[in-house]
Amino acid sequence: LDAVPSGGGSVLKPTSYILADISEKLDAVPSGGGSVLKPTSYILADISEKLVAAIALRSIQSKYSKIIDEAINRVVSTWQENPYGNLTAQDIFYVRICKFQEIFQAFSDIADNRIESQQQTTTLAMLISDINTIVLHIISEIKSSREHNGTLYTLPQEKANVHEYLPWTAMSGSVGLRDTLSHLVDISVRYGAHCTNEPELKQRLYRQIYEMVDAILDGRKHYLESVHDSEKYNVLLQQFESQRRELISILIDDEQYEYAAKLAEKYLDFQCLVIICDETKNQDRLDGYIKKFEEYDFSQFAINWHLRQNRQGEVFERFKGNQAALSQFMRDHPTLGWIQLVFNGDFERAAKILLQLAQNETEFVQRKKSMLSLAKLAAFASADSDLGIQLESINAELNIIDYQEQLSEALMQNFGYDVENPKVLKVEEIINLFISEENENVNEFEFRKALELLNYIDxxxxVRHKIWSAAILRDNWTAYDANNAVDYLQNLIFFKLVEVCHLMDGDCETFLPPMEDFLNSTELGDLVHNTSFQYLFKLTYEYIADAFKKPIETSMEL
Structure with missing residues (x-):
């Protein structure tokens, strides 16, 4: 607009004068969202920008008349205003400047309707691209106006620190543009770039996606800066960082690394920058970012990203040219010092540190196993060193883990253990699981494993007495045919366990406790007072002594 009729209708007033009149009448009014007061200057800025947006739309209406006319008709129909006389829907629409933002939702609705009614083809992708072109042209004109006229609506410093700055283009919902832009980004990827094989159209769509993401993040960034000293800043910052990563990741996922890198550099998304360097295997780019963002400690962020990805081994290779960063990393993560020792060829010290770390690991058994395996490799690599004691300790720890891994998943789940990421169990815990009543499929070999674990208990x-007592309690020692007692006892787990141990260890005295230990045991409860048990138990010991040629003295008679 150049000039519009004044209130009296007889004198033309320039638009700037009318805006000045409004400024004098308003001090602060609710923003579009209705919950935040906006200074008059910000409201005038919004009105001025909507005038610019309307002019921008009108300037390309002839080129995209079909889409724009349909969008205007949609908007006017929602206002329940029917054109009359010589008026058209366009006349009504352009008069309602304060509602101009509704045209963007209309563009989005047009795209959605075509998506529902058409197959995913290049024609649909071209329609989406045309809608993006219209929207981005308007945004570009608004941005240009904002840059040239921003000082006209700037608040004094003392007021700028009090009021939030949320331009209408950054608002969500029906009063703003943010939600519509986010939706256009989504459909531009799914039904645009992914649905055409035409290189030029595909690249144009990705360029538009980049520009729309930039517009979204730019609005959120300016809003954040205006609330920097408020209580809600930290919450809003987290929301911004989450949305920033989500939007930039769209381009990374589609391997549009240059567009993604531009956005990540502009809005300081270091995680995306590291991912881009990693996926493109571009060490030079990573080194460049380390220098460019040195004031933000980018190198430490990149190192920590590798740690979160469980790729500690790459840290020293990727950052070998940055000794300051590596030194800081070593100070912050002393438990990873073994990696540097390996790179330096000091395998002896690396083996000792890894063994110590493994012995202190109590959370994940797989992590402990990996540390022990690395410690063993480092020990073997240190050929000139005497690491015999360390190797014995490493092998012992690995053996214990091997026993734990032989426990069935069903048994572990019965006791509430995580079978996907099992924790490190103590030797006593593993033994208790092997001999537990819940281990329904237990046999003499399970009890044998429990006995073997005694080698790792001081x-x-x-514990040995507990294992043998559990083996006794696994069978019925009272309900048997006395005439066939010998045949019966040979099927007892207790006897089968003795057989296995004798086969593997030889002398029964080395593994089988004296009979009196059980007959006076509290572990067996009232069973020790049962005469049927006493008879069969003594018979079992006598049979064992005779069968394995090692007499066992007893103080009780049959």
Whole structure:
């Protein structure tokens, strides 16, 4: 507009004068969302920008008349205003400047309707691209106007720190443009770039996606800057960072690395920058970012990203040219010092550190196993060093893990253990699982494993007694045919366990406790007072002594 009729209708007033009149009448009014007061200058800026947007739309209406006319008709129909006389829907639409933002939702609705009614073809992709072109042309004109006229609507410093700055283009919902832009980004990827094989159209769509993402993030960034000193800043910052990563990742996922990198550099999304360098295997680019964003400690962020990806081994290779970053990393993560030792060829110290780390690991058994395996490799690589004691400790720890891994998943789940990421169990815990009543499929070999684990306990006597007692309680020692007692006892788990141990260890005295230990045991409860049990148990010991040629003295008679 150049000039519009004044209130009296007889004098033309320039638009700037009319805006000045409005400014004098308003101090602060609710924003489009209705919950935040906006200073008059911000409201005038919005009105001015909507005038610019209307002019921008009108300037390309002849080129995209079919789409724009349909969008205008949709908007006017929602206002329930029917053109009359010589008026058209366009006349009504352009008069309602304060509602101009509704045209963007209409463009989005047009695209959605075509998506529902058409197959995913190049024609649909071209329609989406045309809609994007219209929207981005308007945004470009608004941005240009904002840059040239921003000082006209700037608040004094003392007021700028009080009021939030949320331009209408950054608002969500029906009063703004943000939600519509986000939706256009989504359909431009799914029904645009992914549905055409024409290189030129595909690249144009990705360019538009890049520009729309830039517009979304730019609006959110300016809003964040205006609330920097408020209580809600941290929450809004987290929301911004989450949306920033989500939007830039769209381009990364489709391997549009240059567009993604431009956005990540502009809005300081270091995670996306590291991912881009990683996926493109571009070490030079990573080194460049380390220098460019040195003030933000980019190198430490990149190192920590590798740690979160469980790729510690790549840290020293990728950052070998940045000794300052590596030194800082070593100070912050002393438990990873073994990696540097390996790179330096000091395998002996690396083996000792890895063994110590493994012995201190109590969370994940797979992590402990990996540390032990690396420690063993480092020990073997250190050919000139005497690491015999360390190797014995490493092998012992690996053996214990091997026993744990032989526990069935069903048994572990019965006790509430995570079978996907199992924790490190103590030797006593593994033994208890092998001999537990819940281990329904237990046999003499399971009990044998429990006995073998005694080698890793400092004081094994009580635990050994517990294992043998559990083996006794697995069978019925009272309901049997006395005339066939010998045949019966040979099917007892207790006897089968003795057979296995004798086969593997030889002398029964080395593994089988004296009979009196059980007959006076509290582990067996009232069973020790049962005469049927006493008879069969003594018979079992006598049979074992005779069968394996090692007499066992007893103080009780049959």
């Amino acid at each position: 004081e094994p006597y009580d």
